[in-house]
Amino acid sequence: MSLDPKRHLSRQIQQIPRSGIRDFFELVIGRDDVISLGVGEPDFSSPWHIREAAIYSLERGETSYTSNLGLLSLRQEISSYVERQFGMRYDPKSEILITVGVSEAIDLAFRALLNPGDEVIYHEPCYVSYNPSITLAYGLPVAVSATPEDDFALRASTVESAITPKTRALILNFPTNPTGAVIERRELEGIAELAVQHDLIVLSDEIYSELRYDGAEHTSIATLPGMKDRTIFLHGFSKYHAMTGFRIGYSCAPGILTEAMMKIHQYSMLCAPITSQVAATEALRNGAQAARQMHQTYTTRRNLLLTRFRKAGIPCFAPGGAFYAFPDIRATGMTSQGFARELLEEEAVACVPGDAFGPTGDGFLRCCYAANTEALKEALDRICRFYSKKIRP
Amino acid sequence: MSQLLDLLQKDARKTNAELAELLGLDEAAVSQEIAQLEQDGTIMGYTAIIDREQHQPNKVTAMIEVRLSPERGGGFDRLANRIAAFPQVKSCFLMSGSYDLLTIVEGEDLREVARFVSETLSTMNGILSTATHFQLKTYKANGLLRSSQPDPDRLPVSP
Numbered sequence: 001m002s003l004d005p006k007r008h009l010s011r012q013i014q015q016i017p018r019s020g021i022r023d024f025f026e027l028v029i030g031r032d033d034v035i036s037l038g039v040g041e042p043d044f045s046s047p048w049h050i051r052e053a054a055i056y057s058l059e060r061g062e063t064s065y066t067s068n069l070g071l072l073s074l075r076q077e078i079s080s081y082v083e084r085q086f087g088m089r090y091d092p093k094s095e096i097l098i099t100v101g102v103s104e105a106i107d108l109a110f111r112a113l114l115n116p117g118d119e120v121i122y123h124e125p126c127y128v129s130y131n132p133s134i135t136l137a138y139g140l141p142v143a144v145s146a147t148p149e150d151d152f153a154l155r156a157s158t159v160e161s162a163i164t165p166k167t168r169a170l171i172l173n174f175p176t177n178p179t180g181a182v183i184e185r186r187e188l189e190g191i192a193e194l195a196v197q198h199d200l201i202v203l204s205d206e207i208y209s210e211l212r213y214d215g216a217e218h219t220s221i222a223t224l225p226g227m228k229d230r231t232i233f234l235h236g237f238s239k240y241h242a243m244t245g246f247r248i249g250y251s252c253a254p255g256i257l258t259e260a261m262m263k264i265h266q267y268s269m270l271c272a273p274i275t276s277q278v279a280a281t282e283a284l285r286n287g288a289q290a291a292r293q294m295h296q297t298y299t300t301r302r303n304l305l306l307t308r309f310r311k312a313g314i315p316c317f318a319p320g321g322a323f324y325a326f327p328d329i330r331a332t333g334m335t336s337q338g339f340a341r342e343l344l345e346e347e348a349v350a351c352v353p354g355d356a357f358g359p360t361g362d363g364f365l366r367c368c369y370a371a372n373t374e375a376l377k378e379a380l381d382r383i384c385r386f387y388s389k390k391i392r393p
Numbered sequence: 394m395s396q397l398l399d400l401l402q403k404d405a406r407k408t409n410a411e412l413a414e415l416l417g418l419d420e421a422a423v424s425q426e427i428a429q430l431e432q433d434g435t436i437m438g439y440t441a442i443i444d445r446e447q448h449q450p451n452k453v454t455a456m457i458e459v460r461l462s463p464e465r466g467g468g469f470d471r472l473a474n475r476i477a478a479f480p481q482v483k484s485c486f487l488m489s490g491s492y493d494l495l496t497i498v499e500g501e502d503l504r505e506v507a508r509f510v511s512e513t514l515s516t517m518n519g520i521l522s523t524a525t526h527f528q529l530k531t532y533k534a535n536g537l538l539r540s541s542q543p544d545p546d547r548l549p550v551s552p
Contacts, residue, residue: 021550021551025548025549025551039548040551045544045545177552296396300400301415303415303417304414307414308414372544
């Protein structure tokens with residue numbers, strides 16, 4: 001029997017294009033000479049005390065299910081961390097849900113919120129899962145652009161122009177993957193006013209919020225007037241604590257939303273893995289110092305990258321957060337895809353083409369500086385050499 | 394300038410140009426800062442970390458606990474400084490607890506260290522007792538694991 005996608009696959013799945021990242025991945029895989037700045041994760045292994053706590057938990061035989069919401073002890077730690085760090089108070093018993101990474105929480109939130117045809121606004125360039133997650137929940141993704149002229153920070157007026165009577169929700173991600181952009185408080189306040197005025201739910205993916213540079217400030221939209229009741233605050237351990245493979249994140253939201261998300265989570269996931277929950281608890285209790293050290297290392301690598309780009313004349317705004325830089329390669333006249341492919345072929349450096357994160361990313365390249373400093377130096381030498389070759393043929 | 398010190402402690406051979414790039418400063422500012430730190434004694438020196446078990450497997454290292462009687466006026470300092478001045482003594486610390494000084498002594502072989510303890514150290518005036526512990530194997534020194542594992546593989550491209 002031969003399978004026919006049109007007959008055997010759901011229309012929703014057929015609608016979703018292959019990820020641009022996967023296409024690029026196929027080109028890179030199998031080449032072992034490549035220096036990669038193409039990853040979306042820290043180059044550090046999780047700090048040893050976190051791994052050791054996970055090992056000890058396994059030794060003690062903690063291999064059972066947990067509460068659907070997650071271990072209460074972890075939810076309590078999250079509650080006090082979120083209050084300390086961001087200034088919001090959530091009840092660990094009813095307003096915090098432990099998920100398998102922020103990705104799962106995003107999926108849960110859209111499925112819990114949307115009816116077919118509901119519109120969700122998201123800003124591009126952005127993390128690759130937002131658009132398909134909305135589609136999979138039968139919503140209509142509506143992209144708005146964060147532009148290079150604004151250093152990829154979003155403007156409230158841009159959001160406003162996309163709001164229709166069908167708009168139900170808005171997803172924000174600052175600092176942003178792939179640009180490293182942060183948003184000004186003034187614009188965030190404008191967006192909050194729009195959300196209140198148009199009765200929108202806001203998903204705020206703040207996974208990179210601790211990783212900020214040059215004194216960039218961070219405000220969670222949930223702290224703005226009228227917002228806590230309509231915000232799903234999303235955070236996790238992957239980036240700041242270098243725990244991507246543990247797949248552990250959480251959402252904080254009013255009880256009614258948390259309960260709705262939990263209904264889906266309990267049937268699709270049951271609970272996040274207990275070992276990961278124990279590791280996350282350890283990260284919150286004792287992980288501040290190790291995380292600070294990693295952050296400091298990113299800071300030096302970011303300095304290195306920006307200095308090299310400046311010397312080579314590659315335009316790149318100074319990103320206020322995350323561990324990405326988003327240099328502008330438009331002066332070469334090449335597309336992002338063309339630049340990234342030739343850079344890979346000629347110089348064996350992998351950077352993700354900016355348009356993999358939405359069409360507004362074309363003409364840019366995502367360079368992740370969460371890479372070994374020596375490798376980063378070599379990669380930057382090669383990128384700068386390649387750029388100057390292309391700009392002065 | 395704790396970030397500069399962190400970088401130097403990890404790798405003191407980095408050039409000022411390299412340090413400047415990592416710190417986002419210009420080279421002149423870095424060399425001025427280093428000169429200042431050297432001058433005020435914050436940076437005491439620069440040294441290579443050598444895996445002695447590979448380079449000089451027969452050399453012996455001992456941790457010697459020393460009890461001594463404090464002196465009126467100077468406490469332990471005068472005697473501690475005398476002990477610390479011996480070239481065999483690589484480190485010397487005043488400790489809390491059941492003994493007073495911890496000295497780390499290196500010698501060409503067991504006999505040399507034993508001689509230092511029995512003929513020099515324990516015969517000094519004011520030394521009450523010593524207890525010598527020979528180092529058998531190094532797992533980690535100067536913050537570096539001796540047998541470090543290769544970095545685990547990561548995906549070359551991820552979202």
